[in-house]
Amino acid sequence: xxxxxxxxxxxxxxxxxxxxxxxxxxxxxxxxxxxxxxxxxxxxxxxxxxxxxxxxxxxxxxxxxxxxxxxxxxxxxxxxxxxxxxxxxxxxxxxxxxxxxxxxxxxxxxxxxxxxxxxxxxxxxxxxxxxxxxxxxxxxxxxxxxxxxxxxxxxxxxxxxxxxxxxxxxxxxxxxxxxxxxxxxxxxxxxxxxxxxxxxxxxxxxxxxxxxxxxxxxxxxxxxxxxxxxxxxxxxxxxxxxxxxxxxxxxxxxxxxxxxxxxxxxxxxxxxxxxxxxxxxxxxxxxxxxxxxxxxxxxxxxxxxxxxxxxxxxxxxxxxxxxxxxxxxxxxxxxxxxxxxxxxxxxxxxxxxxxxxxxxxxxxxxxxxxxxxxxxxxxxxxxxxxxxxxxxxxxxxxxxxxxxxxxxxxxxxxxxxxxxxxxxxxxxxxxxxxxxxxxxxxxxxxxxxxxxxxxxxxxxxxxxxxx
Numbered sequence: 475x476x477x478x479x480x481x482x483x484x485x486x487x488x489x490x491x492x493x494x495x496x497x498x499x500x501x502x503x504x505x506x507x508x509x510x511x512x513x514x515x516x517x518x519x520x521x522x523x524x525x526x527x528x529x530x531x532x533x534x535x536x537x538x539x540x541x542x543x544x545x546x547x548x549x550x551x552x553x554x555x556x557x558x559x560x561x562x563x564x565x566x567x568x569x570x571x572x573x574x575x576x577x578x579x580x581x582x583x584x585x586x587x588x589x590x591x592x593x594x595x596x597x598x599x600x601x602x603x604x605x606x607x608x609x610x611x612x613x614x615x616x617x618x619x620x621x622x623x624x625x626x627x628x629x630x631x632x633x634x635x636x637x638x639x640x641x642x643x644x645x646x647x648x649x650x651x652x653x654x655x656x657x658x659x660x661x662x663x664x665x666x667x668x669x670x671x672x673x674x675x676x677x678x679x680x681x682x683x684x685x686x687x688x689x690x691x692x693x694x695x696x697x698x699x700x701x702x703x704x705x706x707x708x709x710x711x712x713x714x715x716x717x718x719x720x721x722x723x724x725x726x727x728x729x730x731x732x733x734x735x736x737x738x739x740x741x742x743x744x745x746x747x748x749x750x751x752x753x754x755x756x757x758x759x760x761x762x763x764x765x766x767x768x769x770x771x772x773x774x775x776x777x778x779x780x781x782x783x784x785x786x787x788x789x790x791x792x793x794x795x796x797x798x799x800x801x802x803x804x805x806x807x808x809x810x811x812x813x814x815x816x817x818x819x820x821x822x823x824x825x826x827x828x829x830x831x832x833x834x835x836x837x838x839x840x841x842x843x844x845x846x847x848x849x850x851x852x853x854x855x856x857x858x859x860x861x862x863x864x865x866x867x868x869x870x871x872x873x874x875x876x877x878x879x880x881x882x883x884x885x886x887x888x889x890x891x892x893x894x895x896x897x898x899x900x901x902x903x904x905x906x907x908x909x910x911x912x913x914x915x916x917x918x919x920x921x922x923x924x925x926x927x928x929x930x931x932x933x934x935x936x937x938x939x940x941x
Contacts, residue, residue: 507916521761521903530562545736555732566722582701597720620659652694734795753799760901768830806871825869831887835862839882
């Protein structure tokens with residue numbers, strides 16, 4: 475009888491919650507990440523053994539196979555590859571450029587923008603016209619642009635504390651600059667690198683010709699911020715200077731690649747899905763350590779940290795390593811397409827694609843009522859100096875999942891140094907701090923734990939907490 479009473483008392487204790495508090499769970503997650511993390515080790519391999527992972531490349535395929543194998547080692551319930559067709563663009567030989575003024579030739583640092591066509595054999599040489607916006611192009615018109623190289627010299631606004639806002643303010647000139655300049659008869663475009671500091675690194679990035687006919691397309695390259703200043707100063711003294719540009723980049727037919735997916739199946743609501751992810755592809759100039767190797771390995775470590783902490787989620791938690799965010803977003807769209815075809819109910823998605831710097835918090839795309847619920851967890855994050863819980867942009871790869879029910883979120887690290895490395899040859903492993911990276915993984919894991927525990931009673935009850 476006495477034994478039965480003891481057993482009943484123990485069951486009663488468990489029922490009323492004599493278990494770890496949320497504070498204790500988060501402390502265990504952070505401790506495990508900082509003392510026994512895997513994210514830095516994984517990033518080391520991705521960066522230094524594989525390197526840049528441009529969609530359609532051999533390195534991208536190696537990254538798919540490596541991350542799949544590492545996820546399988548974690549003992550997840552499922553690991554699989556999701557096929558997706560991706561563009562294959564190759565940079566070719568190292569680009570060359572210089573400008574001539576007063577009889578002097580000055581070499582400059584450039585790189586082709588992703589998706590650009592090559593220059594004609596032997597390169598292209600022409601006078602330069604400097605602009606800062608599409609309005610400048612329109613004001614100059616065909617008479618002053620035809621036959622010239624357009625130099626788009628628009629710097630990131632330095633007094634914007636949110637560097638992503640500064641980046642967004644001038645990224646359209648990089649993306650559509652060549653297409654717009656070609657309408658006025660330009661023979662090429664040179665775009666100031668979207669970097670927040672002065673250096674000699676040109677920063678690549680995606681560009682598009684839109685529906686411009688192939689025969690009207692012109693080559694487009696980024697120029698380093700230091701050389702952009704030099705070129706602008708030289709133009710003030712000599713408006714007739716000539717610029718030489720040579721690139722051998724090439725676009726091939728689409729090839730098959732994969733999203734890499736791993737899952738812990740939920741104990742109560744296995745058909746409700748929460749995902750964490752980053753994009754496995756990167757540009758080819760560096761090794762993609764910050765963009766987005768950091769997000770990939772942090773997302774992988776979320777599932778490992780949940781298992782290491784003894785947390786059995788109620789909902790199914792997936793890590794999704796998306797392919798082709800940089801020049802097509804094919805992976806994010808494919809994942810959302812398959813989820814819709816299978817009628818999968820996604821309730822939460824978290825993306826890390828802002829670098830491996832010190833985490834500050836999250837931005838959320840959700841209802842005001844849900845945001846209020848999430849903000850009530852801020853005291854749990856206070857010991858870790860996580861304070862930013864605001865409405866805002868989530869992430870490019872998870873955006874295609876958006877509907878009235880899902881909560882989308884983006885990890886927000888300190889952004890002040892991110893665009894020093896973004897899409898450039900110095901986006902390399904040695905610029906990622908181990909502790910900062912592991913703090914980000916722990917912060918993501920903590921939010922996933924709380925969202926699973928408190929975010930939704932079940933998919934049936936979502937309407938109760940929507941506006």
